[in-house]
Amino acid sequence: MSRPAAPARRRPRRPRDGRVRPGIKDVAARAGVSPATVSRVLGGTYPVAQATRAKVQRAMRELDYVVNAQARALKGATSKTVAFIVSDVTGPFFAHVADGVEQQATAEGRLCLVCTTHDEPERELAVIDLMREQRADAVILVGGGQEDHAYRERMVRLARALDDAGSRLVLCGRPPLGDDVPATVVDYDNEGGAFAMTSHLLALGHRRIAFMGAQENLTTPTARVRGFRRAHHERGLEPDPELVIEGEFTRSFGYAGARDLLRRRPDVTAIFSATDVVATGVLQAVRDAGLRCPDDVSVTGYDDIPFAADFAPALTTVSIPHSELGRAAVRLALHRDSYSTGQYVKLGTHLAVRDSAGPLPH
Amino acid sequence: MSRPAAPARRRPRRPRDGRVRPGIKDVAARAGVSPATVSRVLGGTYPVAQATRAKVQRAMRELDYVVNAQARALKGATSKTVAFIVSDVTGPFFAHVADGVEQQATAEGRLCLVCTTHDEPERELAVIDLMREQRADAVILVGGGQEDHAYRERMVRLARALDDAGSRLVLCGRPPLGDDVPATVVDYDNEGGAFAMTSHLLALGHRRIAFMGAQENLTTPTARVRGFRRAHHERGLEPDPELVIEGEFTRSFGYAGARDLLRRRPDVTAIFSATDVVATGVLQAVRDAGLRCPDDVSVTGYDDIPFAADFAPALTTVSIPHSELGRAAVRLALHRDSYSTGQYVKLGTHLAVRDSAGPLPH
DNA sequence: ATGAAAGCGCTAACAG
């Protein structure tokens, strides 16, 4: 020690193998200016003499320079990214919400990270931690959640953790957590859509309508069942509890559920499937039972997935503003007032009336 | 200068507003160790005394510490991300390839960035530059490209630029650029699938088969047309040039194209649509013409998109190993030999025989 | 208008 700061042998700079990324210093050297000046022309947001700027830009072009996003992010508060967390990328729901998210993120100069959880709570936690590490501006969780109290508490904790890390949690397609929780919620009217669809079937004369795909612990199907019931009640009708059938949002449940139902309750004239995917199974079961849709039994869905109009017959369903959901999620997360906590937006849904539901037979 | 390094007033550390992200130093202070030690327990890959490790871990938990991914990436050579670039997230092709990419990326400890180009060449360039900035490990370009020479040259340049930046370009679903180009290509057998499908139709007795959706300047439809032709030739048949119909991969082209065709050439007995999306339009046109499928005219597709089996009738099509394509893309990009340049893998396709193609009428 | 210098939060030699 004590030797006054031996200027330390600088290793030959850039130890990497092949060609190497030029840095801001290389550009500076080539342009005959200081690194600070290069940084200023990069940022654009600072006065730099026309001539200097030109020199720097030429040097950048000649060196094929690109900034290092990590180094830049290290200084700033965020990494200019938006994270998109979903159970499964192949869900028919996903693509169009992703489209909205990506559109808006790009419009706001953000990159888009995608992660999946496959509905594993552990993985969900892990992914959210990853996003904290990345310091994403917004973390958008897509799809319905559980009704469960413990789950809700966990979400609240995650929202706070993200908030502390400077990120914003956005819940997309599920109900709010509460006003004191720093999260943005972009929901759509599950109950209203189900109400409208059920009213439509009721207006067509149907009275024995089955709801296929209830799930008590999940927010989405629960809200849809609520709308289903309310539509009955508003007409002074009481839905038959036996016709509200529990099951997952899968084609195979739709198939098995409808097959059994049609056997057990041949008096049913309409089947309101909780989702379009369920409806595909239901339609298959109807065909296999030798019944015609909509002549013998009406079938409807929910979601209006791509190609719903190409089913046999074209599916009458509830249309969700998928991509607007995604766009709103990003927009709200990025432009909230600095000190707002809870934010809540609910978008509307509308009926897509096609061929799979018709008037009551006879 | 000459003043011997005035030790400079340290600002009160952490100027941010609300709560603040604890850093490695905070953890170190709390655990009573040095930052380096904290880093070592973080990395896991270095001997640390059991007791020390425990102390550090407790401190991390108490502070709810997460590493700063940007700071970490600044040191390392890459950012542990894989970029996924696609024309449009809502394309039916996208979801399952994305699924494969995401799966494999996660398995390899990488995060997944998604960007869209909407087929705008400018945007494609911009996006690739963004990925250079991000220092993504792999940049996966999904979907067919143009046959165009200029376009190809541009790709070569991009491949080199990415290579210099330490990233790997992967072309997914398009032909190779050449052996000397540092890129990985994961393709599938477009021609073989079209050959198999055409042979299937020929074997069913069809002789007037239309190909709906040729496009000369794009690699994908061109390869499919090639398979279509070859299947004819191998049976000593010459495909009627008038029946190879130019058009985009859209439903509306499928509809208009088939409508006109059925009017102009009522002798056609089978329509091979270049994609399933085109097939949806074709099916609609067939229905609207008062014809039945497959009784009057057979219709087939290509891609085997989700729900192809739910069309009316269930669509006979060519199945592409979408998610394996995505998985292979990531796997190869990450595990290539350090000095390999061109890499090329071609996956197989297979027929999904369903109901929309039947034997020749009469 | 430009340059010098101090870090952002972390990792990685190099010494103990």
Added chain:
DNA sequence: CTGTTAGCGCTTTCAT
């Protein structure tokens, strides 16, 4: 096994 010390590539005062 643990602490010290340099930076990674960039932005940002503070001087000039």
